[in-house]
Amino acid sequence: MKGKLKTMAVLGMAAIMAIGGTVTVKAEKTGMKVALSNSFSGNAWRAQTIKIFEKYCSDLKDEGVISEFYASSAGDDAQNQINELRNMISQGYDIILVNAADSNALKPVLEEAADEGITVVSYDNRVEGDNLYTIGIDEEKYATQQAEWMCETLGGKGNIYLIRGLEGSYNDNIRYECWTKVLENYPDIHVIAEGYGGWDAGTTSQLMNDLLAANPDTEVNGIIQQGHGEVAMTEALVQHGIDPGTVAMTGEYTNGFFRVIKEYNINAFIEGLPCYLPAAALDVALAVVNGEDAEKDTIIDPPVIDAADADEWYHPELPDTFMNGWTDDDNTWNLTLEDVIPDDMKAE
Template sequence: MNKKRVAALITVLAFSFSALVGCGASNSGTETKDKTESSETGETDSKDSGKITIGYSLKTVQEERWQRELDGCQKAADDLGVEFLYQVANGDAQTQVSQIENLITQGVDVIMVTAVDAGALSNVLQEAADDGIKVLVYDQQLENTYGDAFVGYSDYSNGTLIAQILADKDVSGKVVLLHGDKSSGIEKIIEGEKSILEDLDVEIVMEQYCTNWGAEAALGYAQNALAEQNNDITAFVCMNDGIASGAIQALEEVGMDGKVVVTGMDCELTAVQRISKGTQTSTLYKDSDALSRAAVETAVSLAKGEKITSDNTIDFGVNEMPHVIVSSAIITKDNIQTELIDKGIYTEEEISGK
């Protein structure tokens, strides 16, 4: 056993002992599955058995999509026979830094990360790399940060897909852009959206970032836009389904739901229900099973020192790395049956709400 693994094991045992003798611990509200839990239940440390250990630092499971991703990663890890640890930061960047430091201390082989703040992880991920831990960036781009591989969708392509429905419907007039959280590294998505919009006869009358991708923020912006434009809005280009729900609520308040194009992304069940009902126009289905499996398979390859084969590369300001791309699909009322029901993503009963 090398020195790093010995140190990691000693740290875990010390932490477990302090948890047993202490008077109690405060609950930070984060979700965690790590080696501390394994040691407390008497399981053998995976490092002793030579088992590959992947640690995943995830920004949130508040949105349905990220719970699906987490479940998919766990299933893929189980199938591949690797140890999978995860920690959820619940939208707090400093908590995420601390949790990644904890994964480093545990001596994992690979750290996968989906960031709360695209620019907040430069130092801690460099620390991981310096300690010999591979870094896999999962789906969300970072800023000025090292990585060994990026597994995710093409942000630019997703942006074009989000806005494509406006071109398909020959939308003209006043348009509102409601983006995700500005700290999420979403500029390429915005570029993709605007590449479509610039060829249409539309006027962007409002463009806002929604903190934490929140429906409440989107509701406020949508209400303001409708009031400022005397309800003369033809489309809300929303960057995810939660934001779309806020825009639709604002439209419902003025009796315009179903009369305005509203986009989304992530294919949440509630969004598909709204599309079926006619109040939301589209969403993007991002295949969580395909993405999570690609991420875990890539992480295993990194741990084994294997070359990552990809036709694409990406650079977050520090180094060029392989970019493993998974495709997305536009979902509208016309293809719910073929793209979602027939493929077993959702049932007809789930979508109808019966």
């Protein structure tokens, strides 16, 4: 099945069965109320994570494990998300899952929720605290692998651009620090310029065109990019008369990345965040609620896809923005492609 990722939990749950870097939980408590608080909602990954959350919750509701579920997106405004979380607390949710706009800003309200007996699990942009649980990929490994691959691919010498994620976010800060540490070991790798792509195709397009326009006489050998700007980067190179096949790139497993890799024979490093993180986070929460001996922090190795397999992963019937890699190797949550496709993509 296209979309299956092989993952491995390097730190994780104790005394329950780990499958594909996640946990399978036999729930005992029933009738629980579950809420998900998302922040930024500007890319397909976020939309697909919510679709997976809703599908999994629907199945659990049919089984009587939960009585109701709710998901909302607060945008990049931490105060909006705090207000949203306070509403969830007042409405008596048993479990709150959260992808934080600002980990430091949200920590007090999430600790307040935990103090009131709510099980709180943050995923992706995680929030650490004494009574808080987290699940996500190994962000340091994610970024270090990108930077090391680039430096080794270029033979330790060349000119590159750095395209960061969402300014101020937990993930972007960690990844940038790791990029910097790796690059310090390669003095002949020159960073031409850098900027925030915001994990967004439109933002990355504008940024990449601006950077290339500002450096017209500088040869570009590589672009280290966190994700969701793969096609935008490629199109910007073409617009500026640069063959994308001559530029090494890193990126996530967007459908469009597989397309342009095939089209332009791009030398690429592909890894990403599994779309099923909210489902895995809910499994963590269910384990906690049912008294399992759960680790506080579950870390998953970032899945890597070989660029040589681009043709196997590409979905020509879906938009470039669709995120492949939407379930684990065992399809733990019984997902289908139809479950994962956002509604606006189905209309295309």
